[in-house]
Amino acid sequence: MNESIEDLFDRYVDRLVSGDGVSSCAVDEADLTEMLGPLLHTGELVAHQLRTVEPSPQFRMAARIRMRNLFFAKLARRDSRPNFLFVWWQQRWATAMATAMVVCLASLGVLAASFNALPSGFFYPVKVTTEQMRLAVTTSEYERAQLRLEYAERRLSEMTSMADRGDSATAVLLAGEATRLIIQTATSTAIGLSDGGSGYSVLAPDSTSVAVAPIVLLNADRAEALLVLEAALASAPEELKPSIERLMGELAREFDATIAHLETTAAS
Amino acid sequence: MGWHVCLIIDILVMSEEQDLVARAARGDADAFSKLYEENFDRVYRYLYVRLGNEAESEDLTQEVFAKVLEVIGSFQWRDVPFASWLFRIAHNKMIDHIRKEKRVERVDSDETVLSLDDPDPADIAEHNLQLEKVRHNIGKLSPAQREVIWLRFGAGLTTTEVASALGKSTGTVKALQYNGIVALRKLMEPAL
Numbered sequence: 001m002n003e004s005i006e007d008l009f010d011r012y013v014d015r016l017v018s019g020d021g022v023s024s025c026a027v028d029e030a031d032l033t034e035m036l037g038p039l040l041h042t043g044e045l046v047a048h049q050l051r052t053v054e055p056s057p058q059f060r061m062a063a064r065i066r067m068r069n070l071f072f073a074k075l076a077r078r079d080s081r082p083n084f085l086f087v088w089w090q091q092r093w094a095t096a097m098a099t100a101m102v103v104c105l106a107s108l109g110v111l112a113a114s115f116n117a118l119p120s121g122f123f124y125p126v127k128v129t130t131e132q133m134r135l136a137v138t139t140s141e142y143e144r145a146q147l148r149l150e151y152a153e154r155r156l157s158e159m160t161s162m163a164d165r166g167d168s169a170t171a172v173l174l175a176g177e178a179t180r181l182i183i184q185t186a187t188s189t190a191i192g193l194s195d196g197g198s199g200y201s202v203l204a205p206d207s208t209s210v211a212v213a214p215i216v217l218l219n220a221d222r223a224e225a226l227l228v229l230e231a232a233l234a235s236a237p238e239e240l241k242p243s244i245e246r247l248m249g250e251l252a253r254e255f256d257a258t259i260a261h262l263e264t265t266a267a268s
Numbered sequence: 269m270g271w272h273v274c275l276i277i278d279i280l281v282m283s284e285e286q287d288l289v290a291r292a293a294r295g296d297a298d299a300f301s302k303l304y305e306e307n308f309d310r311v312y313r314y315l316y317v318r319l320g321n322e323a324e325s326e327d328l329t330q331e332v333f334a335k336v337l338e339v340i341g342s343f344q345w346r347d348v349p350f351a352s353w354l355f356r357i358a359h360n361k362m363i364d365h366i367r368k369e370k371r372v373e374r375v376d377s378d379e380t381v382l383s384l385d386d387p388d389p390a391d392i393a394e395h396n397l398q399l400e401k402v403r404h405n406i407g408k409l410s411p412a413q414r415e416v417i418w419l420r421f422g423a424g425l426t427t428t429e430v431a432s433a434l435g436k437s438t439g440t441v442k443a444l445q446y447n448g449i450v451a452l453r454k455l456m457e458p459a460l
Contacts, residue, residue: 067333
């Protein structure tokens, strides 16, 4: 016999790991069958049990959005140096830093200047960290939901502006951030969409990859965000409904403008 | 299938993967996406079966891929399969986490996520019980056998990938795998 027992066993483990059963492992020699058969059954049991462990669809979706944002943040940082300011705010210490910065700069009118800042702008970190601070100090879940909807609207407006400037990577990043804010709002206790039955979780996009062509991603975000908002509208308290309806209108308009712009750029 | 055919297939698969990794390192979204999708579930599974905690496994899975994105440009091929490199990162992240938390790997998990089509609570409980028995028994193997079984059966790595990830020869990995399953068989015998 040329092949050792460990080699032979390994070949069968390849099959077990890829999902085949012991029955696919036809061992030729009778003495080997007696020796390997019980071990293959143990291997099959181990492989089968461990294969049942899977990430939840909600985690898969959230991780995909986060990864996509990181990917496009890296692209944006690499392609356009000023954009490094955009990702700066995502770091955990941003809120603490911003507190000191906002206090120092408020007297200089920087806050007002930052209101219309874009991700490529110098004052953008001030704008976003001010938003984070407002969220942090707001105790009412209902008001936090209002704020998140407002911020999602801002991200969408920024997305269109960045697409106008030809920065598709940052536009995609902003679309992802707007979608994240919308999902966060919809699943907050103010609206209370659970992951079951709300509709959006079934979108856990196995077919939507983490980072594909910008237009594909924007279309996926548009569909996903609208679906979540529709579900949110059905469950939201009356006070939040006007904000959600307005955001739905804005969302469709901003996404359409951005996608149209990128298509024109791609065609030319 | 002869060994030379396997070798040719391995070379073809590796050269395709090499191209994918090179494109991902240059910022090709499709390539990175493919690597991510192909490996996400198995990295999660590897971490979960090691840690036995859903929240920690989720956090670490995200950290692993964030690290991959950060350092993929510095990935040196040198005949090391991408999966081996990826699981070294996953392993190191997990060790760092365990050290930081100053705790030992859990043999018993407090929660599980199972891919069951039938959401019957009794079925879920039964599956959880079976999974925990398997995890518990794997936890009793020698560290080297355990690592091989996690990577081979949990993460679904090939013997070559496991060998490369652990810095051992394929022969050693095969022996550890064989002896590990023999030991598991004995540990699980009453249940089999």
